[in-house]
Amino acid sequence: MANILNIAEEFSATPGARLREDGRASGQQFFEELLRPRFIEAMQENDNLVILLDGTHGYATSFLDEAFGRLAQEFGVNKVKNILSFISEEEPYLIDEINEYIEDAHQA
């Protein structure tokens, strides 16, 4: 059974901005409370983690950059790309965008 992280259902249908101090449902909160633990779990179990992006009201660039960019900074671009995959039928362009954030992580 696929290991799916449904952001709208498991985190928030209205994700916010970058940091906790910016307000509710920030990229930082998502990274610390959900994305990172689930990523580590998938890594330990030699599994993939599918991120379902559909169902929210919309993502700020800062939210995505903070969440996925930070993941790549911590675990490395290749590891993140090997483990993560994305489903985004409502906004297909988000997948390329997130991949950019992951690849740019090494510059930060």
Place this chain on the structure above:
Amino acid sequence: MGKKILKQKKYQKSVSLRELKRRKIYKTWRKKRNLLLILTRNRKKQRQKQQKNETIYLAPEIFLLRDNTNEVIRFMALLREHQPHQGSVYIDMSKVKKIANGSIGMLLSVANILSRKNIIVSGSKPENRDANRTLERSGFFNFVQGHVEEENRFSTDTMIARGKEVVNQVASSRIVMDCMKTITSESRRNQPIQRMLIEMMANSVNHAFPYHRAKNINKWVLAVSHDSTNKKVTFSFIDNGVGIIETLKLNIRQKLKFTIIWSNKELLETAFQGNIGSRTGLAYRGRGLPSILKNFKSNNISELVVISNNVFLDFQNDIVNELDTSFQGTFYYWEISQSCNYNGKYT
């Protein structure tokens, strides 16, 4: 005979009861009248005192940011520079013939700044009926004291509450759903618009006030206007910080340790195109402005106008101008209509 006497006594008793009641009513009325007289007198005295040390600012007849940019920005700059020692402010809008939510939002924003300096702000409404209706229907008087005609009290034009320290994406998601209802007759999500609003709120909250952690001030105002006849919604977002250009210059100065020699026009255009990093060699991560421009280029929005510091950018008509007067802050304007692409199939 006895009956007559009884009747007389009863009659006397009821007269005195009636008289007591009458006197009580009269006393209450007199009390209220005296109170009203005192209040009116006090208000008059207050107004006279205010007028002795008051500066009158005459609002432009064409109070539209897009159509009369220089004059409106000049007016706002004058207001904003008013100092407490100059006394109170009286904004005379009596001659205003045309006004829209963008300039109303900016006016509210500036009035907030003046109030923070403990400057009393008052004013007059437009004599022009259409302009007055626009002002009353905008929701301006939800934040400022003033009478609103019954017919204008319930309107889909929304002057959204101002934002302080946090990004309020839940409120913006509801606004977006309402907008989509105007355009498609159904409440739907529109992710690109929601994204833009979060970017703008976040920029305002995080970057617009770099020199001090301004707490408990209204950092942004969002004004939304619904035209259900033409199925069009217009947005005006105003943040009263230092402006995009000043923020960029500060960030670049801090990271590069020197000042770049670009014109403000060039700097703002470069920022929207996402080329600050490539042109400066900085690992510049600012993606918010490019995502706003991307929305426009993808036809998710139309008529995008940005005014920041002394630059006026009209993306629809490909106009970039430097203004005579600088606007301290950032103003965004855009529209969505049935001719835009929208992710409206998702409820």
